[in-house]
Every structure is written in structure tokens, then in C-alpha cells.
Amino acid sequence: MSKPVILTGLRANGELHLGNYLGAILPMIELQKKYAGKYQLNMFVPDLHSFTTPIEHDKLYLQIVQNLKKYVAGGLDLDNEDTYIYRQSYVAAHSELTIILNNFVYYGELQRMTQFKEKSDGAKDTSISAGLYDYPVLMAADILLYGAEWVPVGEDQRQHIELTRDVALRINNKFGEELLTVPAEWKKQVEFAGRGDGVRIRSLRNPEKKMSKSIDDPAGTILLSDTPEAAAKKIMSATTDSQGEIHFDLKAQPGVSNLLQILALLIGEPVDEVTKKWEGKTNYGDLKTAVASEVKVFLTAFQKKLDAIDEAELMRKLESSEFLMRDVALQRLYRIQQAVGLRP
Ligand code: ADP
Numbered sequence: 577m578s579k580p581v582i583l584t585g586l587r588a589n590g591e592l593h594l595g596n597y598l599g600a601i602l603p604m605i606e607l608q609k610k611y612a613g614k615y616q617l618n619m620f621v622p623d624l625h626s627f628t629t630p631i632e633h634d635k636l637y638l639q640i641v642q643n644l645k646k647y648v649a650g651g652l653d654l655d656n657e658d659t660y661i662y663r664q665s666y667v668a669a670h671s672e673l674t675i676i677l678n679n680f681v682y683y684g685e686l687q688r689m690t691q692f693k694e695k696s697d698g699a700k701d702t703s704i705s706a707g708l709y710d711y712p713v714l715m716a717a718d719i720l721l722y723g724a725e726w727v728p729v730g731e732d733q734r735q736h737i738e739l740t741r742d743v744a745l746r747i748n749n750k751f752g753e754e755l756l757t758v759p760a761e762w763k764k765q766v767e768f769a770g771r772g773d774g775v776r777i778r779s780l781r782n783p784e785k786k787m788s789k790s791i792d793d794p795a796g797t798i799l800l801s802d803t804p805e806a807a808a809k810k811i812m813s814a815t816t817d818s819q820g821e822i823h824f825d826l827k828a829q830p831g832v833s834n835l836l837q838i839l840a841l842l843i844g845e846p847v848d849e850v851t852k853k854w855e856g857k858t859n860y861g862d863l864k865t866a867v868a869s870e871v872k873v874f875l876t877a878f879q880k881k882l883d884a885i886d887e888a889e890l891m892r893k894l895e896s897s898e899f900l901m902r903d904v905a906l907q908r909l910y911r912i913q914q915a916v917g918l919r920p
Pocket residue numbers: 587590595596598599600730775776777778786787788789790
């Protein structure tokens with residue numbers, strides 16, 4: 577296993593929606609197609625990161641498997657030999673390395689993390705967990721354990737990648753340049769992932785906000801488990817504007833632009849091309865009908881694939897990857913334990 581490593585996390589909890597599919601699942605599958613053969617792809621489920629937001633603990637285990645099935649239905653290739661799919665909590669070295677790294681990351685650094693500030697803002701000290709605070713250190717362990725240079729993630733995770741780089745450089749400085757692979761800097765990561773600023777699907781009801789499972793917005797969110805008919809209805813009643821003409825302008829016409837974006841991604845055409853076809857037209861209903869029809873086609877096919885997935889095959893892939901990755905991770909952990917003085 578000497579290929580350079582691309583590593584990325586597949587979020588585990590909560591039901592997946594069309595925004596997750598178009599913004600995260602599709603790009604990940606394109607990445608697999610583009611880089612498999614030349615790179616090792618670690619696509620893992622950060623299940624220990626799940627507790628940093630409120631979840632239903634009794635549903636977590638099954639939800640992880642159900643969500644992974646959705647990645648497979650979306651096109652993730654289980655037979656690909658360069659791809660490893662594993663659950664973080666099944667490779668104990670992630671937790672062990674976190675405890676070591678904690679001593680090389682500073683209190684002030686973690687307090688400055690935007691995600692921490694946003695999620696803890698306004699909350700009482702007694703309701704902000706140490707887990708939320710330590711989230712970026714566990715993420716750094718996820719990356720450094722496998723010597724991953726490439727970590728394709730959304731802009732919201734940029735600070736965490738930068739922190740991982742800082743920690744790796746700090747440790748290498750102290751214990752030797754060879755110890756940890758420093759992930760590439762952000763600009764290069766963006767070029768590598770080739771997805772520019774990333775796609776941001778908006779809520780169909782409040783198009784100023786992103787489509788999200790965290791917001792209580794069932795009419796604005798299309799779940800991958802919605803029936804195709806219900807999803808089409810949500811599109812038909814999407815919020816638009818009163819300008820009366822179709823243009824791609826996320827600021828002035830976020831609702832209409834969102835529909836153009838969804839349509840483009842579903843039919844696999846650049847949004848500029850799709851916009852050309854609709855530009856200046858005055859009947860919003862026609863656009864909604866076209867998008868609703870594509871959403872129906874997509875969901876029908878997606879759900880059919882999902883039903884046909886062989887869960888036993890998925891479990892075999894998970895378990896064999898976990899078996900191998902435990903070994904890979906332990907070897908690197910051992911070198912770090914040696915460097916910090918825990919092993920001879
Ligand atoms: P949510 O906001 O629904 O809780 P997550 O934060 O769990 O979603 O995001 C999981 C992945 O899906 C991330 O890679 C994120 O960038 C992507 N994603 C989430 N919402 C959207 C959206 N509305 N448009 C595009 N991508 C999204």
C-alpha cells in the first residue's frame with residue numbers, strides 16, 4: 577500500500593437529503609472514478625464525531641449502515657481495490673492518537689475554531705461538551721494516522737485542515753520531519769478536489785439558507801427517502817420571487833437559481849448551459865415542472881438501486897477494510913508512541 581492517500585469522512589448521523597447527495601455524495605463518487613488506480617482512497621465514517629450534536633443513540637448503529645448504503649446506491653464502487661470503507665470507532669488507534677495529540681494542540685487554537693464557536697454560541701458552559709471542543713483533534717488523528725496528503729472536504733472544514741497541518745508541522749519539528757505526513761495546504765486541496773467553491777443547495781422554502789437536516793424545514797428539504805411524488809410536490813411549491821423572469825443570480829433570485837442548479841446537477845450538465853435554455857423565460861411553473869420531473873426520475877432510480885443493495889456485501893467490505901486499516905493505523909501509532917517516549 578504505497579499509493580498516496582486521499583482520505584475523506586462520510587457523515588454518519590441524520591437522514592441524508594438531496595443537498596448531501598448533490599454536494600457530497602456525487603463529488604465523492606467522481607473522485608473515486610477519477611483517482612482510483614493511482615491513489616489509495618480512505619472513505620471512512622467518523623462515527624465517534626456523531627455525539628457532538630444531539631442524536632438518537634439507539635438509532636446510530638443502524639443509521640450508519642443505512643447511510644452507507646445510500647453512498648453505494650449513489651454509485652460508490654465497493655469492488656474498487658484502492659478504496660477502503662471503514663468506521664472510525666472500529667479502528668481504536670484514532671482514539672489513542674487523539675489523546676496523544678491533545679497535548680500538542682493549544683486551548684486557544686481550539687477556542688478559535690469557527691465550528692466550535694458556532695455550535696457553542698449562546699449555550700451554557702454545562703451544555704458544551706469536551707467532545708465538541710476536541711472535535712478537530714480527533715479529525716487530525718483521522719488524517720495523520722494514514723499519512724493522507726489529500727483531504728477533500730467542504731469550505732466549512734477548512735480551519736480543521738489548517739489545524740491538522742499546524743499540529744503535524746509542530747510535532748515534526750520536535751520529533752523529526754519524517755514522522756507525520758503534512759496534508760497539502762488548502763489552496764492545493766481545492767484544486768485537487770476540482771470542485772471550486774463547492775455546491776450549496778438551498779432550502780426550497782427559505783432559499784437564503786442551505787438545505788439542511790439540522791433545520792426543522794421538512795417542506796424545504798428533499799430527503800433521499802421521500803417518495804418521488806412527495807419530492808416533486810415540494811419542488812412545485814418551492815419559494816421563488818416576484819421578478820417574473822428567470823436568471824441565474826443567487827443573490828437576487830436564490831429560489832430560481834437553486835432550481836437551475838438542482839436541474840443542472842441531476843442531468844449532469846454545467847449550470848451555464850442549463851441557464852442558457854431558461855434565461856429570460858417568464859413561466860416559473862415550467863421550470864418547476866422540469867425540475868420536479870428530473871427529481872422524480874432520480875429518486876425512483878435511486879430508491880430502486882437502494883432496495884437492490886446486497887447488505888452482506890457491504891458488511892464484508894467494511895469488515896475487511898477495518899481489519900486492514902487497524903493494522904496500518906497501529907503501525908503509524910507505534911512510530912508516534914516511540915517518538916513521544918511511550919515505546920522503546
Ligand atoms: P447537514 O447540514 O444537513 O447537517 P452535514 O453538515 O452533515 O449536513 O453535511 C454532510 C455533507 O453534505 C458535507 O460534505 C456538506 O458539505 C454536504 N452538504 C450538506 N448540506 C448541503 C447542501 N445544502 N448543499 C450541498 N452540500 C451540502
